[in-house]
Amino acid sequence: MPDWDALVREHGPAVLRIAVRILGGLPDAEDVTQDVFCEAWQIQASQQVANWPGLLRRLAVLRSLDKLRRRRSHAPLTEDHLVDTAEAPHDRMLARELADRLRGCLCQLPEQQAAVFSLFYFEHLNREEIATTLGTTVGAVSTAHSKARRNLKTALTETLQEPNCDQR
Incomplete structure (x- = not known):
């Protein structure tokens, strides 16, 4: 049986970081982090876990995406979640809007x-x-990565060309 305190101490920050980046907010990310460790507890009760970091990362991504998909409206990003290289408020607003749109499109992608x-x-x-984290091959990861980029580019392009979007 693993030392749960050590696992949470060692891997909890990474799980939380993944959830915050995907969800854009700390309260939802904290919920996901708790769910991930509860699910990991259930998994280890029925089978041996050979790669704890991989399992916890995978669960963090999947549960964060599940929560993102269940949302009706997307949580706005805060200043803490953006790398703010823009100086003008207008540029910061556009960066936030683009991040929200990316999050919305991300939750429409297939899970892999x-x-x-x-x-x-x-x-x-x-x-x-x-590949190690998701239990798949490098080739499958490359294919999924390529498809994800293509699908997100298409979705974001369509989103930005909607009639209610300002063309600048």
């Missing part, structure tokens, strides 16, 4: 594509690490 995209861009994992 959304998980690969999240681990690659939010956690900066390489394809081999993602």
Whole structure:
């Protein structure tokens, strides 16, 4: 039986970070973090876990995406969640809006594509690490990554061309 205090201490910050990046807010991310560790507890009761970091990352991404998909309206990003290189308030507002739209489009992707995209861009994992985390091959990760980028580009382009969007 694993030392749960040590697991939470060691991997809790990474699980929370993944959830915050996907969900855009701390309260939902804290709920997901708790759900991830509860689910991990149930998994370890029925089978041996060989890769705790991989399992916890995978669960964090999947549960965060589940929560994002269940939302009707998307939570706005706060200043803490943006890398603010823009100086003008208008630029900051556009960056927030784009991040919200990305989050909305991300939750429309198939689960594998959304998980690969999240681990690659939010956690900066390489394809081999993602394959290990998701229990798949590097080729499958590359395919999912390519499809996710293409689908997000299409979705964001369509979203930005909607009649109610300002064209600047």
